Every structure is written in C-alpha cells, then in structure tokens.
Amino acid sequence: MAVPPxxxxxxxxxxxxxxxxxxxxxxxxxxxEVVALMGDNGAGKSTLVKVIAGVSLADRGVIEWQGExxxxxxxxxxxxxxxxxxxxxxxxxDNLDVxxxxxxxxxxxxxxxxxxxxxxRRTRDLLSTLAIRIPNVRVPVAALSxxxxxxxxxxxxxxxxxxxxxxDEPTASLxxxxxxxxxxxxxxxxxxxxxxxxxxxxMGDVKAVADLAAVLRLGRNNGFFNVNxxxxxxxxxxxxxxxxxxVTRRGSPPGEAEW
Amino acid sequence: xxSGRRIDLKGHAETVRHRMSSGEFGSxxxxxxxxxxxxxxxxxxxxxxxxxxxxxxxxxxxxxxxxAVGIVFVLLVGEIDLSVGSVSGFGAVMxxxxxxxxxxxxxxxxxxAVLCGTAIGLVHGFFYARVGVPAFVVTLAGxxxxxxxxxxxxxxxxxxNLDDEGLVATLTRHYFGSVAVAYGVAALGTAVYxxxxxxxRRHRRATGMPRRSLSEIALRTCVVGxxxxxxxxxxxQFRGLPLALLIFLVVVAGLDLLLRRTPYGRRVYAxxxxxxxxxxxxxxxxxxxxxxFAVSASMAVVGGLFLASRITSASQTSGTGLLLLNAxxxxxIGGVSLFGGHGTTWSAFLGIxxxxxxxxxxxxxxxxxxxxxxxxxxxxxxxVVVDSLVRQAQKAHGRA
Numbered sequence: 001m002a003v004p005p006x007x008x009x010x011x012x013x014x015x016x017x018x019x020x021x022x023x024x025x026x027x028x029x030x031x032x033e034v035v036a037l038m039g040d041n042g043a044g045k046s047t048l049v050k051v052i053a054g055v056s057l058a059d060r061g062v063i064e065w066q067g068e069x070x071x072x073x074x075x076x077x078x079x080x081x082x083x084x085x086x087x088x089x090x091x092x093x094d095n096l097d098v099x100x101x102x103x104x105x106x107x108x109x110x111x112x113x114x115x116x117x118x119x120x121r122r123t124r125d126l127l128s129t130l131a132i133r134i135p136n137v138r139v140p141v142a143a144l145s146x147x148x149x150x151x152x153x154x155x156x157x158x159x160x161x162x163x164x165x166x167x168d169e170p171t172a173s174l175x176x177x178x179x180x181x182x183x184x185x186x187x188x189x190x191x192x193x194x195x196x197x198x199x200x201x202x203m204g205d206v207k208a209v210a211d212l213a214a215v216l217r218l219g220r221n222n223g224f225f226n227v228n229x230x231x232x233x234x235x236x237x238x239x240x241x242x243x244x245x246x247v248t249r250r251g252s253p254p255g256e257a258e259w
Numbered sequence: 260x261x262s263g264r265r266i267d268l269k270g271h272a273e274t275v276r277h278r279m280s281s282g283e284f285g286s287x288x289x290x291x292x293x294x295x296x297x298x299x300x301x302x303x304x305x306x307x308x309x310x311x312x313x314x315x316x317x318x319x320x321x322x323x324x325x326x327a328v329g330i331v332f333v334l335l336v337g338e339i340d341l342s343v344g345s346v347s348g349f350g351a352v353m354x355x356x357x358x359x360x361x362x363x364x365x366x367x368x369x370x371x372a373v374l375c376g377t378a379i380g381l382v383h384g385f386f387y388a389r390v391g392v393p394a395f396v397v398t399l400a401g402x403x404x405x406x407x408x409x410x411x412x413x414x415x416x417x418x419x420n421l422d423d424e425g426l427v428a429t430l431t432r433h434y435f436g437s438v439a440v441a442y443g444v445a446a447l448g449t450a451v452y453x454x455x456x457x458x459x460r461r462h463r464r465a466t467g468m469p470r471r472s473l474s475e476i477a478l479r480t481c482v483v484g485x486x487x488x489x490x491x492x493x494x495x496q497f498r499g500l501p502l503a504l505l506i507f508l509v510v511v512a513g514l515d516l517l518l519r520r521t522p523y524g525r526r527v528y529a530x531x532x533x534x535x536x537x538x539x540x541x542x543x544x545x546x547x548x549x550x551x552f553a554v555s556a557s558m559a560v561v562g563g564l565f566l567a568s569r570i571t572s573a574s575q576t577s578g579t580g581l582l583l584l585n586a587x588x589x590x591x592i593g594g595v596s597l598f599g600g601h602g603t604t605w606s607a608f609l610g611i612x613x614x615x616x617x618x619x620x621x622x623x624x625x626x627x628x629x630x631x632x633x634x635x636x637x638x639x640x641x642x643v644v645v646d647s648l649v650r651q652a653q654k655a656h657g658r659a
Binding site: 100 | 459462463466468516520521522525526528529531532533535536537539540541542599600601
C-alpha cells in the first residue's frame with residue numbers, strides 16, 4: 001500500500017465574481033518531491049498558492065492532508081497542518097538581524113525577557129543543518145545579498161517544522177550565482193524529506209531541481225510532466241496552450257531566454 | 260576550530276562596521292558632536308564645564324528628555340507625535356488643578372494626570388492605527404485640542420503655583436548631598452553592566468557560541484565606569500546627585516530594556532522595519548501602534564510634571580514654545596531614524612544633552628535666542644542629513 005501524498009488537491013474551484021480563477025484543479029505533493037507549478041501570468045498560480053496557504057478560500061474542492069480531508073480556512077490552519085509559505089516579497093524586517101527575523105512573532109523568552117542566546121543557538125543549528133552560509137547571524141538582513149535574504153526567508157519558514165513548503169518565485173530577482181544557492185537549498189530541503197511546491201516562470205530552475213511540473217492554463221490543469229523525461233518545448237507548449245504555435249515552430253526553446 | 264574562530268572574528272568586525280553605517284552605533288557622531296560642543300564652549304567661557312553649570316544642565320535636560328524618550332517609541336514605528344508639547348502642558352495643569360485647587364493628594368493627582376496622558380495616547384493611537392488617519396494629522400489635532408483643554412481647565416487663573424515643599428517640587432529640587440550616593444549609583448551601574456555582559460558570555464560559552472572576549476568586556480566596563488564615575492565626581496563637587504537625573508537615567512535604562520530585551524520591544528522595531536512583514540509574522544501591528552502613542556503621551560505628562568516642578572507652577576505657557584520641537588529634535592539628533600526602526604532611548608538622552616548644552620553655553624555667553632535657534636536648527640539638519648545618507652547607503656548596500 002503506497003503512502004498517501006502529503007498534500008492532495010482535488011477539483012479545487014475558485015471564482016472572483018464572474019471570473020473563474022481556478023476550475024477543477026488537481027495537485028499532489030509527496031514527501032521528498034519538488035513539484036514545479038508553472039503557468040503564464042494569470043493562469044491561477046498565485047490563487048492556488050493562496051488557497052493552499054489559507055489566505056483565500058476555495059469555492060469548491062477537497063484538500064487532503066496525508067490522505068485525510070481537511071479544511072484550510074485561515075493561514076493559521078495551514079501552518080498547524082505543516083504547510084509553510086515563502087512569498088515572493090520575502091516579508092523580512094530589514095532592520096532586524098537574522099535571528100530577530102527568524103523568531104519574529106514567536107520569540108523565545110526567559111522570565112519575560114528575550115532569550116537571545118537560545119534563539120541564536122537554534123538559528124545556527126537550523127542554518128548549519130541546511131548548510132546555509134550567512135557570515136554573521138547578527139547583521140541586519142538589509143546588509144545581506146538577495147540570495148542570502150531568500151535563504152533567510154526560507155529558513156524562517158522551516159522553524160515551525162513544516163512538511164510542505166510553498167516557494168513563490170524564489171529566484172525571480174536573483175543573479176545566476178544566487179539562484180544556484182537557493183536551488184541548492186531547495187534540493188537539500190527535498191533530501192530532508194520535505195514536499196516542495198516551487199512556483200516558477202523559469203524553465204532552467206524547474207529543469208534543475210523539480211521532479212514534476214504541474215502546468216496551469218487559464219485556471220485549469222494543463223498537464224503534469226515528469227521533468228526528467230519531458231522536453232522544454234512540450235512544457236512550454238503546455239504553458240502557452242498552443243502546440244505548434246509561432247513559439248514552438250521557431251524551434252528554439254524560449255525558456256532559455258529568461259536566463 | 261581555528262578557522263571557525265577566525266570567521267567569527269571577521270563576522271564580528273563586520274557587525275561593528277555595519278552597525279556603524281546603519282545607525283545602530285548612531286551614537287558615535289553624537290558623542291563626538293557633544294564633546295566638540297563642550298570643548299568649544301569651555302574655551303569661550305571657563306564656567307561652562309564647572310560643576311555648578313553641569314549639575315544644572317543635568318537637571319535641565321530631564322523634563323524635555325523624558326518627553327523625547329516617549330517620542331522615540333513613536334519614531335521607532337516610523338510615525339510622529341506632534342501633540343507631546345500640548346499633552347505635557349495639559350498633564351501639568353491637570354495635576355495642578357487636581358492637587359492645588361481641588362485638594363487631591365499629590366501622589367494620586369500625579370497618577371491621575373499620567374493616566375490621562377495614557378488615555379490621550381490611546382485615543383491618538385486608535386485614530387491612527389484603527390481608523391487610518393495619518394498620525395501627523397491626528398496628533399496635530401491633538402496639539403490644538405489638548406492645549407485648548409488645558410486653557411479651559413485653567414479657566415480664569417492663568418497660573419497655578421505648586422506647593423514648594425510638595426512631592427512634585429521635590430522632583431527637581433532634591434539632591435542627594437552625601438557623596439556616597441552618587442558614587443554608589445555609579446558603582447552599581449558599572450557592576451550591573453559588567454555582570455550582565457559576563458553572564459551573557461558565560462551562557463554563550465556553555466552553549467558553544469561566539470562570545471565577547473573577557474578583555475573586551477573589561478574594556479567596555481572600564482569605559483562605562485570612567486564615564487559614570489567622572490559624572491559622579493563632578494556632581495559631588497556641587498550638590499551631589501540630583502534626584503531628577505537619577506529618575507531620568509532609571510527611566511531611560513528601563514525603557515531601553517523594554518525595547519531591546521522583550522518581545523514587545525522587538526515588535527516595535529519590527530513594525531518600524533517592515534509593518535507588512537511583522538503582520539505576516541503574526542505581530543498585532545494595530546496593538547503595537549496604539550501602544551507607542553500611549554507610551555509617548557504618558558511620558559509627555561511625566562516630562563510635563565518635571566518641567567512644572569522646575570518652575571513650581573503650571574500655567575498657560577506650560578508645554579508651549581519650543582518644547583515639542585526640542586523633544587523631537589533631541590530624539591533625531593541622538594540618532595533615532597525618522598523612517599522608523601533605528602534608535603534607542605539612549606539616543607534621546609544624548610540628543611537632549613546636545614540641545615541643552617547648546618542652550619546653556621549660549622546663555623553663559625550671553626548670546627541671544629535668535630542665534631541659539633539657528634545653531635540648534637543647524638545641528639538638527641545635520642542629524643537628519645546623516646540619517647538620510649545612512650539610509651541611502653544602506654539601500655544601495657542591501658540591494659547589492
């Protein structure tokens with residue numbers, strides 16, 4: 001008997017007024033697996049992430065957590081289940097140091113006073129488990145590079161011991177080297193047995209770390225692909241929804257252009 | 260292990276360098292400026308650094324300084340409170356009317372006045388954080404409204420004289436004549452500083468984390484010790500440790516602990532550094548925002564009581580004039596960022612020391628107020644320019 005997936009969505013549907021943002025979307029995330037969620041702008045990626053994270057509610061559909069149907073009505077529900085979300089804008093406080101940001105809102109205290117030493121120790125433990133290299137956890141995050149900030153944001157999401165992590169465009173604003181850092185981290189998280197949903201525009205990233213690619217188009221599932229056995233062109237065609245259109249006919253993989 | 264330590268050393272150097280440029284060590288320029296001001300005035304008039312003048316200076320800074328400490332809280336979340344002058348005047352008059360005209364016990368009148376300040380702050384905070392009116396406008400309305408209420412309370416009596424021997428008058432009048440008190444407080448302060456650093460180091464060593472070296476702790480303790488013992492020595496040359504200064508220092512240190520060592524303080528900084536990030540991390544930003552206005556207005560009343568104590572009266576002019584501007588300027592000159600998230604209560608202490616030193620020096624030299632305003636204005640501008648430059652540098656640095 002196979003282990004049930006960590007997270008499974010079935011027939012998730014969401015309307016905004018007359019606009020159908022999601023229609024009967026299915027998605028499955030297993031432990032130790034990176035699923036790339038791909039799609040054009042307005043395909044419904046963000047809406048789907050919000051539904052999973054409990055920020056907005058689906059009109060219809062079932063969310064199953066480890067085989068059991070669950071209700072995710074508020075962000076807190078998702079957090080309690082073990083779903084962590086890292087949004088694109090990171091939501092870090094620039095003036096606080098790495099430790100301060102990691103423990104913001106869940107400070108460890110001793111007799112009412114911040115236990116800085118314990119928080120710093122746990123921060124170091126967490127960072128070294130993930131082989132994240134931050135020269136000093138006591139510098140304000142404003143002083144870190146974009147890639148380091150991204151890894152701090154991801155590390156923060158891991159403090160609550162989640163099982164599934166949603167990463168919203170984690171490499172969108174990063175250079176090549178910093179992108180590599182973040183992708184390495186994603187791989188290490190997978191090796192620790194986390195299920196990861198990676199929202200990305202970037203075929204290169206997806207090819208590098210994802211096991212599966214789930215493509216959304218106009219709010220509907222438009223194919224699941226095994227990234228290792230599928231060509232760029234097939235996935236791109238699925239995203240644009242036009243097999244044999246101008247893009248594919250030109251023969252060059254347009255995904256490369258995004259690098 | 261050796262390489263690990265080297266990295267830590269490098270990291271430490273980086274922290275220091277970064278803090279210098281990010282305003283965390285914003286006190287360096289102020290301290291430098293303060294020393295410069297003292298040297299200049301001393302060279303122009305040898306009475307400036309006399310124990311008598313310094314002792315008076317140390318009492319003069321307290322009223323406005325306490326108000327500035329409250330403003331630090333509001334500035335930390337990136338907002339401004341323009342009402343503190345009026346609120347301080349209102350608080351002083353409230354106290355005077357309750358105590359002198361209605362015969363309420365002094366201690367009770369003090370508590371009622373401070374609680375009125377807290378309530379006023381809660382009202383400001385409510386309109387800003389809940390209703391969404393810009394703090395600038397809310398507190399501008401407060402500036403007018405509360406001074407109106409103060410005049411209403413005073414009614415036909417333009418001035419209420421306080422009891423010369425009363426509790427409030429004692430606040431700025433009492434000096435601990437015994438030299439042992441000033442030295443004892445200095446010794447206690449130094450010892451507490453040393454023990455706190457030492458315990459932190461031991462705790463860190465027990466958990467195998469990077470820590471300050473013993474020699475660094477010793478050096479820092481020495482610096483602190485030299486400063487406080489020198490201050491105690493000078494104060495003992497005149498009339499001893501002023502009660503007002505002792506209260507001021509205790510309040511500044513206590514609120515500094517609140518801001519930097521408690522979850523509440525951490526959240527105040529977080530809201531100032533990124534309100535949206537703080538909200539997503541589960542911080543109740545509405546509550547934090549309301550609370551800082553409550554602190555600001557409460558401290559305004561406390562400061563107002565000290566100002567009234569200095570002249571043993573509350574009148575129509577209480578809390579008017581340059582009080583508001585001096586209080587805000589003190590916080591900013593001391594290194595509190597107007598953009599939120601940077602600065603401590605010690606910034607207010609240093610800032611008010613700068614402003615009051617200029618005032619005192621000018622008065623000694625017999626320079627008219629006009630020049631004094633211009634110079635204080637220049638110092639304020641310089642402080643804000645430094646803040647902006649640091650911020651720009653930080654932005655460029657952070658995005659790199």
